[in-house]
Amino acid sequence: MHHARVAAPAAPARPSFLSPRRRATPSRRRAVASSSSSVFSRDADDDDDDPSRRVLAIDVGTSALKASLLSPSGRTLASSSTPYATGTTRPRAHPGAVEQDPDEWVDAFARTARDVLADDDDSGVVVAGVALSGQMQNVVFAKGGRAIRPALLYSDVRATAEAAAIEDALGGADAISRVLHNHKGAAGCLSKWIWAAKRERRVVEAADAILLGAHSYLAHVLTRGDASACDATTASTTGMLAPLNGDRDGRDGSRPRWATDVLGAFDGVDPRKLPALIAGRTPAAVGAIDDAVADALELPKALRGARVFHGVGDLASTTIGATGWDLGDGGAREYLYLGTSGWIARTCAAQDDDANSSSSSADGVFELLHPDPRLRIVASSMVTAGGAAEWARAAFLGSSRTGNNSLADLDALAASAPPGSGGVLFLPHLAGERSPFTDANARGGFVNLSMKSDAAAMARAVLEGVAYNYRSLSIALGSEGEGRGGERRGRGGALPVVGGGARSALWTRTLADVLNRPVRPVADATEIAARGAAAGVFVACGSWGSDGEPPRGYFPVDDDASDLSDDDGVVYPDAENAEAHARNHEVFAKLHAAIKTSGVDALAN
Structure with a gap:
């Protein structure tokens, strides 16, 4: 097909880095x-x-x-x-x-x-x-x-x-x-x-x-x-x-x-x-x-x-920072990223069945190239994770009262509602969705509101709705877990959680309950991507010696990561909450398809 030429829109104003500039206001x-x-x-x-x-x-x-x-x-x-x-x-x-x-x-x-x-x-x-x-x-x-x-x-x-x-x-x-x-x-x-x-x-x-x-x-x-x-x-x-x-x-x-x-x-x-x-x-x-x-x-x-x-791109730098260069004894490493967007990603061998089949067998699952050509990254991602929480904070609380810790205010509000949010469910697809389904027109919403539903229940429903979508991502990746008793099918024991959302104690607790799997918020979670990005440069510059091996402790993982005790920051699921969330997720997983048949896509959004 050929298209008629159209007038180009005006280019952006000449950028400051190519013209005389005033010094920017210093950061606080x-x-x-x-x-x-x-x-x-x-x-x-x-x-x-x-x-x-x-x-x-x-x-x-x-x-x-x-x-x-x-x-x-x-x-x-x-x-x-x-x-x-x-x-x-x-x-x-x-x-x-x-x-x-x-x-x-x-x-x-x-x-x-x-x-x-x-x-x-x-x-x-x-x-x-x-x-x-x-x-x-x-x-x-x-x-x-x-x-x-x-x-x-x-x-x-x-x-x-x-x-x-x-x-x-x-x-x-x-x-x-x-x-x-x-x-x-x-x-x-x-x-x-x-x-x-x-x-x-x-x-x-x-x-x-x-x-x-x-x-x-x-x-x-x-x-x-x-x-x-x-x-x-x-x-x-x-x-x-x-x-x-x-x-x-x-x-x-x-x-x-x-x-x-x-x-x-x-x-x-x-x-x-x-x-x-x-x-x-x-x-x-x-x-x-x-x-x-x-x-x-x-x-x-x-x-x-x-x-x-x-x-490398942010998903790869975060993957390297969270899981290191190697696969470990389990043959794969997995983690959860909770930032503005979100994903669950797994590093595996390029010849692994995960790398060869996941991207074609499940809608919304990506097989991505790892910087190491012997490896692959298999990931399932959502468009708005922390972004949904930030939307909820602004919608329910207005401007942040605590400056940097914008999640703290939302946490405090959500914590006053019980687990399960009184039956209120939230769809976090505020800007379309990539996984576990791909739908550019998907939108968010609250379901099952009643006269008893208040801002606290809705705030908690947002955190839980994001967690429910993570459970759907986990299912798409084939990494569903079963809890603390040793029978879980997840890879590598406790699931590391990185990104800004890892600072929220309520959210990480919710993730453990919804995924029915131990999770481990990583210390300095917001620095993980920086470590991953810098790792290859340290190798290239010779800072890690001739073998290019990182110093011990550079990456927050080791091969015995599955042998974790209660006092090392691991958050274990509560059996009663996990059972209730499993029932809620069964309903949550059906909502997008059910709502889409209503023709809501035709509405202005």
């Missing part, structure tokens, strides 16, 4: 508790570490950019985070649209870098490297080293018509899986690219690079447009890779490649603009921070000329 410095505002912390006990061996780990998240300065031992010497906005200029014109200004990621990087390295600016020592990680499955159109329109985020599902057209053109869902890996409908990057080509043709044609991760754009900018790259994990979320099975040889794992023949058949899609693929356990140094960019961003001296490492 205080103990780290949340990424909801700019925060800062420093550990003075690490002043004896060699500054030249330190790594600045960057996580370009959905709601904020976080920077952490790490020593080779894994200690966080300093950290800072800066939030940015999410939205779209025309939400009613494009239902399902979710966008961010990529240059706000750059400004947030500059601000957090100045905070984190403020005390090191006089040392004259450049950090070993900058490790970049961030949100995946985005589409950024760039020209001359900068974005020329807002980024279409992973949660953007406006391209429903384009997704349907792709399915028709390729012969249906089963046929698609034979030519494209992990195509996920309207959320897929190909659908978004075609959407833009139809409606913003001049923007798409003007772009000289298509970037698919927030961290990829940051690498592009810091190297003044020289780096146009995509890590294998991020690439495997886009729906634009060729199927992996044909590249397995049992020795080298998978050699990812773009499905250029398939992609190039769609009008407006030029595969030559796709980024270079980076694969391997050690991240690639894609360049060094350009002096002109450093001047424009007013970066500290410790970053001038520093090597830029294009790391």
Whole structure:
């Protein structure tokens, strides 16, 4: 099909990093508790570490950019985070649209870098490297080293018509899986690219690079447009890779490649603009921070000329940080991430049955490439996890009273309601859903409200509804557990919980009861992704010696992790609560399909 050319929308205002700038308002410095505002912390006990061996780990998240300065031992010497906005200029014109200004990621990087390295600016020592990680499955159109329109985020599902057209053109869902890996409908990057080509043709044609991760754009900018790259994990979320099975040889794992023949058949899609693929356990140094960019961003001296490492996407960096490099004695490692979005992920061997069958046997289950080509990540993810809690906090409580700990207020309200929320159920699909079903038009809702239902019951129902969806993810992955008596089928004993939501005692207790499985909130849960992102850079820089093995304690796991006692932070399920939640989940699991038949999708949302 061919489409008439349309006038390009106005490009965003010239970004501050390419024009004279005023120094950003300094971040408030205080103990780290949340990424909801700019925060800062420093550990003075690490002043004896060699500054030249330190790594600045960057996580370009959905709601904020976080920077952490790490020593080779894994200690966080300093950290800072800066939030940015999410939205779209025309939400009613494009239902399902979710966008961010990529240059706000750059400004947030500059601000957090100045905070984190403020005390090191006089040392004259450049950090070993900058490790970049961030949100995946985005589409950024760039020209001359900068974005020329807002980024279409992973949660953007406006391209429903384009997704349907792709399915028709390729012969249906089963046929698609034979030519494209992990195509996920309207959320897929190909659908978004075609959407833009139809409606913003001049923007798409003007772009000289298509970037698919927030961290990829940051690498592009810091190297003044020289780096146009995509890590294998991020690439495997886009729906634009060729199927992996044909590249397995049992020795080298998978050699990812773009499905250029398939992609190039769609009008407006030029595969030559796709980024270079980076694969391997050690991240690639894609360049060094350009002096002109450093001047424009007013970066500290410790970053001038520093090597830029294009790391893996956020799910992979979190996976590595939570489970380490190796599989352990059980042959697989599993964890739960509770952030703005959420997922349960498992690392397994590339030849494992999980890696070979899960992505095709269950709707909403992803098989993703691991940085180590011998491994795979099998994951099932939801769009809004902590995001649902933040929505509930704002809806029921208004502005946060405790600043950083925005969950604390919601916890206090929810804790005053009994487990089960008086029968109130909450569907957490506030922005579509990826797992355990894929539906761009799915929406949230409360079910079974009565005159007795109050704000406390609804608040608790939100936490429980997210937990119920995690149970559905667990079922999709085939990792359902049975409790404390040794009969559980889960892998590796207690399930590690990481991400900002792990700080909520009520939520982790609820997860244990709903999953009917011991869970273990990980200490420094919000630093897990930073450790994972930095790990490969420490290897590349030789900070871990010739064998590249991490120091003991760098990763919060070891092979005897299943031998856990009551006093090590493990939260065990309550048998009575678990039984009640199991009944509730049976109803919860049927609600989406039942509500969808009502025609609610036709309503404006």
